[in-house]
Amino acid sequence: MRGARSAKWVATAIVVALAATACGGSDDGEGGDGGDNTSAGNPDGIVRIDGGEPQNPLVPTNTNEQFGALVVQNVFSKLLDFDDQGQIYMVAAESVEPSEDNGTWTVTLKEGWTFHDGTPVTAQSYVDAWNWAANIDNNQNNSFWFADIVGYEDVHPAEEGAAPTADAMSGLQVVDDLSFTIELTTPVSYYDYKLGYDAFTPLPESFYDDPEAFGEHPVGQGPYEFTAWNHGESIELARYEDYAGEPAKNGGIHIASYDSLEAAYTDLQSGNLDIIRQVAPRDLPLYRQDLGEDHSVAQPYNGIQTIVPVWYEWEDTDPQVLQGVSMAIDRETITQTVLDGSRTPADSFVPPGVFGYQEGASNGITDFNPEEARRLVEAGGGIPGDEITIQYNSDGGHQEWVEAVCNSIIETLDVECVGDAKVDFDTDLEAREANEVQSMYRGGWFADYPLNVNFLKELYHSEAQSNYGRFDNAEVDELFSEGDAAATLEDTAQAYADAEQVLWEEMPAIPLWFNNVNGGWGENVSNVAFNSAGQPVLTEVTVNE
Amino acid sequence: MGRYVVRRLLQMIPVFVGSTFIIFMMMYALPGDPVRALWGERAPDEAQMNAMRADLGLDDPILQQYWNYLTGLFQGDFGTQIASRREVIDVISEALPATVRLTLLAFVITAVLGIGMGLIAGLRAGGKIDTGILFFTLLLISVPVFVIGYLYQTYFGVKWGWISPTVKDSEDWGELLLPALALASLSLAYVARLTRTSIVENRRADYMRTARAKGLTKSRAVGVHLLRNSLIPVVTFLGVDIGNLMTGAVVTEGIFNIHGLGRAVFEALKSREGATVVGIVSFFIVVYLVVALLVDLLYAVLDPRIRYV
Numbered sequence: 001m002r003g004a005r006s007a008k009w010v011a012t013a014i015v016v017a018l019a020a021t022a023c024g025g026s027d028d029g030e031g032g033d034g035g036d037n038t039s040a041g042n043p044d045g046i047v048r049i050d051g052g053e054p055q056n057p058l059v060p061t062n063t064n065e066q067f068g069a070l071v072v073q074n075v076f077s078k079l080l081d082f083d084d085q086g087q088i089y090m091v092a093a094e095s096v097e098p099s100e101d102n103g104t105w106t107v108t109l110k111e112g113w114t115f116h117d118g119t120p121v122t123a124q125s126y127v128d129a130w131n132w133a134a135n136i137d138n139n140q141n142n143s144f145w146f147a148d149i150v151g152y153e154d155v156h157p158a159e160e161g162a163a164p165t166a167d168a169m170s171g172l173q174v175v176d177d178l179s180f181t182i183e184l185t186t187p188v189s190y191y192d193y194k195l196g197y198d199a200f201t202p203l204p205e206s207f208y209d210d211p212e213a214f215g216e217h218p219v220g221q222g223p224y225e226f227t228a229w230n231h232g233e234s235i236e237l238a239r240y241e242d243y244a245g246e247p248a249k250n251g252g253i254h255i256a257s258y259d260s261l262e263a264a265y266t267d268l269q270s271g272n273l274d275i276i277r278q279v280a281p282r283d284l285p286l287y288r289q290d291l292g293e294d295h296s297v298a299q300p301y302n303g304i305q306t307i308v309p310v311w312y313e314w315e316d317t318d319p320q321v322l323q324g325v326s327m328a329i330d331r332e333t334i335t336q337t338v339l340d341g342s343r344t345p346a347d348s349f350v351p352p353g354v355f356g357y358q359e360g361a362s363n364g365i366t367d368f369n370p371e372e373a374r375r376l377v378e379a380g381g382g383i384p385g386d387e388i389t390i391q392y393n394s395d396g397g398h399q400e401w402v403e404a405v406c407n408s409i410i411e412t413l414d415v416e417c418v419g420d421a422k423v424d425f426d427t428d429l430e431a432r433e434a435n436e437v438q439s440m441y442r443g444g445w446f447a448d449y450p451l452n453v454n455f456l457k458e459l460y461h462s463e464a465q466s467n468y469g470r471f472d473n474a475e476v477d478e479l480f481s482e483g484d485a486a487a488t489l490e491d492t493a494q495a496y497a498d499a500e501q502v503l504w505e506e507m508p509a510i511p512l513w514f515n516n517v518n519g520g521w522g523e524n525v526s527n528v529a530f531n532s533a534g535q536p537v538l539t540e541v542t543v544n545e
Numbered sequence: 546m547g548r549y550v551v552r553r554l555l556q557m558i559p560v561f562v563g564s565t566f567i568i569f570m571m572m573y574a575l576p577g578d579p580v581r582a583l584w585g586e587r588a589p590d591e592a593q594m595n596a597m598r599a600d601l602g603l604d605d606p607i608l609q610q611y612w613n614y615l616t617g618l619f620q621g622d623f624g625t626q627i628a629s630r631r632e633v634i635d636v637i638s639e640a641l642p643a644t645v646r647l648t649l650l651a652f653v654i655t656a657v658l659g660i661g662m663g664l665i666a667g668l669r670a671g672g673k674i675d676t677g678i679l680f681f682t683l684l685l686i687s688v689p690v691f692v693i694g695y696l697y698q699t700y701f702g703v704k705w706g707w708i709s710p711t712v713k714d715s716e717d718w719g720e721l722l723l724p725a726l727a728l729a730s731l732s733l734a735y736v737a738r739l740t741r742t743s744i745v746e747n748r749r750a751d752y753m754r755t756a757r758a759k760g761l762t763k764s765r766a767v768g769v770h771l772l773r774n775s776l777i778p779v780v781t782f783l784g785v786d787i788g789n790l791m792t793g794a795v796v797t798e799g800i801f802n803i804h805g806l807g808r809a810v811f812e813a814l815k816s817r818e819g820a821t822v823v824g825i826v827s828f829f830i831v832v833y834l835v836v837a838l839l840v841d842l843l844y845a846v847l848d849p850r851i852r853y854v
Contacts, residue, residue, distance in 0.1 A: 055628040141583050144590045158592045232804040263802040266710040270703050426577030465588030
């Protein structure tokens with residue numbers, strides 16, 4: 001470890017030396033980039049972006065990690081997508097409409113869509129794909145996404161070893177070629193948000209002949225056609241010329257596989273790569289100067305980092321104490337120094353790009369305020385055992401900020417605070433699942449869909465599976481179900497926002513900061529922007545030469 | 546000699562079985578469940594997880610699992626990756642050529658430059674060149690590989706733009722040259738110093754005086770008699786080093802983005818892909834065993850006094 005750290009310093013020193021020349025370079029090229037939308041550049045140019053070897057076969061319902069998602073999201077088009085405020089817009093769907101009671105949803109597809117093999121996209125393509133993915137025999141990682149649909153237990157029994165009793169979910173009905181209905185087990189006013197997840201894409205007929213071959217060479221209906229997968233080296237996508245949606249402004253995507261973010265950054269600097277989706281910690285301090293402000297971004301996306309007190313250790317403690325702990329953390333300084341601007345201090349349980357986010361929802365509880373912090377902790381009867389431990393996985397680059405948060409707490413409150421490192425994320429999760437966390441753990445959450453429900457119900461509902469803190473509050477549960485039963489999306493979001501206010505009184509977690517995208521691009525491309533999910537919008541990118 | 550080789554080859558079987566068993570058990574003992582890991586932070590779907598475990602045979606007792614693995618191995622089945630559902634043998638055979646090329650290049654660089662520098666330094670012991678080489682090798686020994694790697698990459702790749710800073714085609718010899726040089730740096734320094742010491746010692750040996758006295762030219766005396774005798778410790782080192790270079794390539798492959806076995810084993814270890822890790826490590830073991838045998842046989846060639854009966 002010590003060796004690795006010293007290497008980082010050496011490397012940083014080298015980058016300092018380079019900064020001067022790199023800055024000069026970016027000044028020259030300024031004219032052709034930035035907000036310049038007029039030049040279409042080379043419409044057939046290939047955009048080179050960093051990526052890695054997808055962990056799973058490239059079937060949308062089996063892909064839940066970033067490298068695979070980068071491919072799936074460009075080869076397939078979703079029914080609908082979200083803008084930067086978390087509002088819905090339609091992509092492959094003409095409309096997605098709820099029934100009066102939100103219990104049945106009708107999806108109408110746009111006309112004229114085809115798969116990359118030329119076959120038409122129909123309502124049946126969706127219904128069959130979802131039935132296949134939900135079936136337990138097909139072992140899809142994302143099968144639980146269909147659990148809201150009537151008949152899910154028939155194709156996906158919960159008992160161990162049970163076989164499915166049906167081939168299809170009765171809740172899915174094809175109405176005609178371009179529309180189908182989804183009947184839900186319980187009405188959900190925001191079900192269309194869930195439909196924006198990657199798993200709800202259609203599959204062509206040819207998929208069922210050989211799912212395994214499909215996983216190696218997916219055939220979608222998205223803006224890019226999958227052309228090649230050189231395992232461990234790269235993945236090639238080409239623009240799909242018959243795409244029925246907004247066509248891509250470049251000829252295709254070359255996704256290069258990198259072992260390390262450092263290597264990708266080095267390639268970006270020397271012009272061998274066009275877009276880097278995340279800069280390594282080593283390069284964070286200087287990448288904005290290296291690449292220039294107009295060739296780099298540092299913007300929040302829909303992810304939040306928290307520290308979560310486990311209720312089995314904190315049950316008898318007054319929530320004031322946790323409010324005090326929250327105020328003892330100097331988020332501003334830590335995000336700027338230790339984290340080099342790679343995070344934005346949180347003021348809410350919900351990130352800004354999410355529908356239902358309220359600016360300043362924390363009412364000062366997330367502001368650094370040492371005196372108030374000491375007062376609250378004292379008034380609440382002090383921290384149990386005068387000691388806090390923060391469990392984290394040491395393979396994820398969390399150690400530095402955990403130490404910094406602890407130092408902040410120690411300095412302000414004069415109590416013990418140490419990090420409890422688990423070797424890796426799996427081990428960390430195992431301790432959480434077994435209720436063996438000593439005091440607090442590092443929690444992180446990324447949006448499945450950009451609605452505040454996703455950041456509240458999934459984490460703080462007493463029966464939520466990811467509620468490893470075992471927070472249990474009847475009032476909050478009540479407000480959540482009120483929100484679920486609400487007639488409109490606005491009412492739902494409002495009920496959840498009310499619930500969030502209760503959370504600030506109960507403190508099931510201490511929000512720390514929102515994750516930033518720290519990305520950059522080279523001179524060869526223009527019109528690069530990252531969406532609120534933290535991904536570059538590749539179809540909009542133009543190649544200059 | 547023939548019987549010796551056969552005996553050595555037979556000995557490899559228990560070593561191979563034993564070591565794969567140990568690695569298999571180590572992988573099993575590691576915390577973290579590869580099937581659970583498929584869900585990440587999200588709570589897993591219990592029914593789906595159990596179904597997958599049953600499918601993959603992870604429900605069986607560990608000894609049964611090892612037996613299944615081993616019998617599969619002898620039938621040429623290296624197993625299947627859990628997450629990607631790809632054949633482990635495919636993963637290995639894709640990564641192998643890059644690592645083999647990198648290792649070979651590094652080995653040639655080590656041997657040629659190392660022995661060459663050692664020879665020059667040894668013959669001019671105490672002189673300016675000798676001091677220079679000693680200083681240079683000290684520098685190489687004291688700087689870790691990844692620092693050297695990053696330095697090469699930053700200067701040759703980014704700053705001066707002579708080469709691409711990362712390897713684009715992992716099977717291109719030319720592109721692998723720089724990473725191989727970085728990888729070879731440490732071994733090269735050791736080999737140079739080892740050769741130098743050995744040469745300095747043997748230069749005053751009786752057989753050298755005899756060789757010169759019977760009228761051999763200096764180059765023949767040095768080339769055939771001195772070097773051959775001085776190479777025994779160097780060959781031992783070089784033999785072990787092939788294995789070291791191969792496993793040490795993990796770091797170099799990472800820096801230069803070479804898609805070799807190092808990266809493959811690291812990724813597999815992170816995601817607890819037992820079959821992949823055991824497969825690759827077993828390969829490394831075979832390499833070590835074969836090289837050790839070759840080194841032993843080379844002794845007999847270099848020094849006829851050493852005979853295997």
